Amino acid sequence: MNAAADFKTRAQTLTRDLRHRLLIQTALRKYEVVRDRTKAQFRDWEAARQAAARTKWEAVNHLDKYLNELVGKLEARGTKVHWASTGGQAREIILGIIREKKARSIIKSKAMTSEEIHLNEALEEAGFEVVESDLGEFIVQLRKEAPYHIVFPAMHLTRGDISELFTRELGSAPTQNPEDLTMIARRVLRQKYINADVGLTGANFAIAETGMISITENEGNARLTAALPKVMITLLGIEKVLPRLEDLALFLPMLATAGTGQLLTCYNSLYGGPRLTGEADGPEKFHVILLDNHRTELLADAEQRDALHCIRCGACLNVCPIFRNVGGHTYGTTYSGPIGSVITPHLRGLQDWKHLSYASSLCGACTETCPVKINLHHHLLQNRRNASKQKPALIEKLAFKGYAAVVNRPGVYQLVKKAGRVLQKIHPLVRGTRADPAYGWTKTRDLPPIARQTFKEYWRGRNAK
Amino acid sequence: MSEKEQILARVREALKSPASHPGDAHAHPQPASALAPSNTSRQWLPAVGETFEDQMQLFRKNAADLKADFHLVEGWEQASRVLMKLRDQERWQRVGAHKGDLTGAACAALGLPVCHTDRPYDLAALESCDAGITECDALIAQTGSVLVTSRSAGGRALSVLPPHHVVLARREQLLSDLLAGFELLKRKYSDNYPSFISFITGPSRTGDIERVLVLGAHGPKKLTIVCL
Numbered sequence: 001m002n003a004a005a006d007f008k009t010r011a012q013t014l015t016r017d018l019r020h021r022l023l024i025q026t027a028l029r030k031y032e033v034v035r036d037r038t039k040a041q042f043r044d045w046e047a048a049r050q051a052a053a054r055t056k057w058e059a060v061n062h063l064d065k066y067l068n069e070l071v072g073k074l075e076a077r078g079t080k081v082h083w084a085s086t087g088g089q090a091r092e093i094i095l096g097i098i099r100e101k102k103a104r105s106i107i108k109s110k111a112m113t114s115e116e117i118h119l120n121e122a123l124e125e126a127g128f129e130v131v132e133s134d135l136g137e138f139i140v141q142l143r144k145e146a147p148y149h150i151v152f153p154a155m156h157l158t159r160g161d162i163s164e165l166f167t168r169e170l171g172s173a174p175t176q177n178p179e180d181l182t183m184i185a186r187r188v189l190r191q192k193y194i195n196a197d198v199g200l201t202g203a204n205f206a207i208a209e210t211g212m213i214s215i216t217e218n219e220g221n222a223r224l225t226a227a228l229p230k231v232m233i234t235l236l237g238i239e240k241v242l243p244r245l246e247d248l249a250l251f252l253p254m255l256a257t258a259g260t261g262q263l264l265t266c267y268n269s270l271y272g273g274p275r276l277t278g279e280a281d282g283p284e285k286f287h288v289i290l291l292d293n294h295r296t297e298l299l300a301d302a303e304q305r306d307a308l309h310c311i312r313c314g315a316c317l318n319v320c321p322i323f324r325n326v327g328g329h330t331y332g333t334t335y336s337g338p339i340g341s342v343i344t345p346h347l348r349g350l351q352d353w354k355h356l357s358y359a360s361s362l363c364g365a366c367t368e369t370c371p372v373k374i375n376l377h378h379h380l381l382q383n384r385r386n387a388s389k390q391k392p393a394l395i396e397k398l399a400f401k402g403y404a405a406v407v408n409r410p411g412v413y414q415l416v417k418k419a420g421r422v423l424q425k426i427h428p429l430v431r432g433t434r435a436d437p438a439y440g441w442t443k444t445r446d447l448p449p450i451a452r453q454t455f456k457e458y459w460r461g462r463n464a465k
Numbered sequence: 466m467s468e469k470e471q472i473l474a475r476v477r478e479a480l481k482s483p484a485s486h487p488g489d490a491h492a493h494p495q496p497a498s499a500l501a502p503s504n505t506s507r508q509w510l511p512a513v514g515e516t517f518e519d520q521m522q523l524f525r526k527n528a529a530d531l532k533a534d535f536h537l538v539e540g541w542e543q544a545s546r547v548l549m550k551l552r553d554q555e556r557w558q559r560v561g562a563h564k565g566d567l568t569g570a571a572c573a574a575l576g577l578p579v580c581h582t583d584r585p586y587d588l589a590a591l592e593s594c595d596a597g598i599t600e601c602d603a604l605i606a607q608t609g610s611v612l613v614t615s616r617s618a619g620g621r622a623l624s625v626l627p628p629h630h631v632v633l634a635r636r637e638q639l640l641s642d643l644l645a646g647f648e649l650l651k652r653k654y655s656d657n658y659p660s661f662i663s664f665i666t667g668p669s670r671t672g673d674i675e676r677v678l679v680l681g682a683h684g685p686k687k688l689t690i691v692c693l
Contacts, residue, residue, distance in 0.1 A: 077658075082468075135671045190592070249646075280619075386514075
């Protein structure tokens with residue numbers, strides 16, 4: 001399989017799909033309006049960004065210290081902490097916990113890390129029932145699709161699509177009302193919660209100082225996942241750690257504002273252990289799995305280390321002109337948009353995924369919007385540089401050599417221009433066809449005509465008069 | 466070497482090459498800790514007002530924007546009238562609650578069967594409750610949030626499983642901002658934190674279908690805050 005060719009094909013199809021474009025652009029315009037309104041409530045959004053970036057810098061650049069602190073605090077209060085270098089190891093650990101509990105059904109709240117390690121496939125293959133409980137994730141799971149967007153998983157679907165899907169998969173009556181559709185999912189998922197043996201969550205932050213996992217959500221599905229089943233498993237990337245509890249006073253409103261435009265997401269919950277003595281509910285066992293999965297390789301790249309500051313708010317996707325036109329599934333990656341284009345080459349191989357770094361207008365909208373100031377569009381350039389350093393593109397090199405040979409010699413340059421004017425006359429014979437040497441350009445674009453005379457020629461003629 | 470040691474070894478190896486600070490990509494890396502005192506963030510976040518009245522007004526406004534019902538009442542008489550009105554309007558048959566001064570008085574006033582969640586309880590019984598009545602640790606003016614913990618609000622499920630969450634709070638529990646909330650948690654629980662802490666900001670909601678706001682996605686469709 002060729003990821004670059006697939007990307008091109010899908011991008012070409014989707015940019016022509018007007019219905020898709022209308023859907024995405026409408027949703028994202030709505031987002032921009034509320035986000036700007038909320039940003040305006042901050043007394044100084046730029047200073048808040050800088051502070052958030054500095055806090056993340058501190059955490060990521062002293063990751064060993066904060067991880068040790070986090071794990072010590074978690075273990076002291078009865079949480080079992082596991083470490084996984086690879087996705088495969090994380091899957092094995094989770095399967096081990098589930099088998100040991102003789103569990104049958106697993107309820108999940110949104111976790112991009114679980115998408116990253118293809119957990120659902122592994123669990124289903126092993127014969128367990130896994131149900132996504134976030135409404136958007138539930139919808140894409142029913143469609144057997146990956147999430148379209150890291151924050152809005154089903155933003156590519158209309159209410160009609162979802163009604164049709166629910167009628168087919170759940171046997172519900174068709175409806176065009178988003179509230180009715182939400183209530184259908186609520187009823188189905190309530191039963192799943194009551195019956196689930198294991199609850200699996202992701203995490204937005206982990207607090208080293210107090211040994212807590214922080215989960216941000218709007219629906220209450222993560223809270224139910226962490227309240228009802230007997231076993232709770234949290235899968236988180238090692239970069240999620242924050243030094244202090246109070247850091248959340250900054251990060252929670254920033255995540256909400258950048259992510260959805262809310263000042264604060266509906267539920268921001270902290271989990272510091274299993275059910276403690278004197279508590280009447282909550283899981284008996286709490287497992288936390290710390291996942292590396294190539295994060296330490298990104299950490300080793302000092303130039304791009306700040307990509308690990310990412311809080312997965314999705315803001316860079318929302319403003320990206322590429323994302324807005326090609327859509328989330330086109331990327332073929334767990335993390336799409338600018339941040340996905342930056343980190344996927346580190347997670348899955350530079351040569352196979354370098355094409356994403358070229359799918360950019362380098363407009364810098366992503367860097368400007370990022371709440372933790374990741375230097376996103378520069379990292380795209382660095383990926384291009386690293387890719388061609390590692391594996392030089394010979395044709396490109398040759399082309400630039402040829403170009404240099406022409407433009408460095410005025411005589412040759414004049415000759416080429418004259419030849420161009422002549423060849424241009426016969427160009428219409430092949431323009432836009434495969435016989436056209438400029439086909440890569442002319443199949444979708446006009447080729448501007450070469451001027452009848454150059455400026456120098458014009459000047460000479462003018463003075464001669 | 467265990468997996469833990471291997472990962473930590475890779476982390477230490479990776480961090481040997483220093484990264485420049487955010488915002489100054491071309492400057493030399495600064496070795497010192499970048500952590501500013503945590504209370505400095507306050508000056509950049511949304512303003513809350515100086516006086517108690519300002520903050521109460523802000524909480525009221527935020528609650529209204531979030532579609533939560535907020536009642537600021539004078540004394541217990543008024544509070545129980547609010548509760549009884551809700552009971553009659555929504556035809557409550559049974560409520561969930563935990564032990565506490567305010568919740569105890571509320572249950573007595575309502576005169577309904579109560580599922581108590583501070584001792585082992587039946588999940589199906591709680592699921593069939595029409596409302597969950599809890600106390601809280603604090604109200605946050607800045608965001609219109611209710612701060613609850615498993616200790617102050619009857620565990621993890623009571624405030625999320627029933628379709629209506631009713632919070633009983635006292636005026637003096639109003640705090641200015643999130644930072645004050647975290648400071649309170651530290652003062653109150655220091656080294657013995659409850660296993661669950663949550664900032665509840667409005668009733669459960671989703672916008673996953675065409676970005677249309679729907680209340681009551683998985684948690685409560687209604688959030689009522691009665692402040693005495």
